[in-house]
Amino acid sequence: MYKFQSLKDHVYNYIAQQILEGNLLPDEKINENKICQELDISRTPVREALIQLASENVLENVPRKGFVLRKLDSREAAEIYEVVGVLDGYAATLACGKLSEKTLKDMEFYIESMDLAIHSGNYEMYYKQQEIFHQLYLVECGNDTLIDSLIKLKNKFMTKNYNLNHIMDLENVLQETNDEHKVMLDLFRSNKNSELEHYIRSVHWDPTKSDTEVTN
Template identity: 80%
Template sequence: MSLKKGLQMYKFQSLKDHVYDYIAEQISQGNLLPDEKINENKICQELNISRTPVREALIQLSSENVLENVPRKGFVVKDLNPKEAAEIYEVVGVLDGYAATLACGRLTAKTLKDMEFYINSMDLAIDSGNYEMYYKQQEIFHQLYLVECGNDTLVDSLLKLKKKFVAKKYDLNCMEDVKAILFETNNEHKEMLKLFKTNKTDELEHYIRQVHWDPSKSATEVTTP
């Protein structure tokens, strides 16, 4: 289940929203790569829907700069240059940090326990090399506090920015480096949980903004939202 789906599970989704989520998920999972043309017919066939909601979703993703409408080619996945990636990291850090401070104090004991469960699950996924599972688990980890922040506009803006990141393909010769990066990121999740539990909102906001979303990390080969 995608993050947006989890946040909107209580809302009715139009066909356009369904297609939007599907394309965004394909990009985040690395099934659609930068400069790759979106095959509209294939999406219509896979989702068994007409072309109209597909076009509507593509236009929306293009307006959010996730896709680019290239003349005589069609919609393609837009890649980020280093400057754009660093700028987005910086903005996401501010928004994510603020969302966390709003959620801090609202999280129940069960939610905090669930966050701990997903942190432990991420460690297992990294250790076993199951990176697809890692990304699903970390998405749910962040979802658990985002749904409690109480500001839908903030969350929507945050999700749109995160969709701009395209999943990286791993170099099989550098898998130990990949593991090290992901373990380091999950250690950051552990520190975030500790700050959530102690309601240290100022430290939590600063940690998420300055450490978890440190703009210098945007150059790392592994994208870890």
């Protein structure tokens, strides 16, 4: 069913995209006037979106400075991984058995696209492809509240800091993550609900991996 997008939602998504593309950096002040001008809207929906992002701990409202982008610390990142692992695993079990052959083929296509993005060093493309990969099964779980909760939690990782020691380290991390996507797809295809849930929770969203700050 089509879900109407309010002006606040439009601004929220716009700011989220700016963060994902690296146009907004941690501790950098959000320019409200610039957003109003670029989207040609009033200040009210902009403030509403900023307040929502602050309530989700993506932004921080600093006295005498305004809204700034927060940087996740390692403890908070690990805690979010734990919760996302539980919710994402549950969503996958709800979707398992409902996925059409076309959807499974689409998931396979995006896995191959992620491999290509990794090998070509196009990490922003990798991120976009993996986001679609996860969306393909999330939309089939049939629980809008669950989907919304996952999106809000994952948004906390919008400030992706690929600050590993070497580019080769990053490539290895992303390749390992995409290999996990391949295992997930095999489990979806064989309808192994319990194994899928456990794998997503304990392996794909293993909290010890949160230090890499790479979106899964």
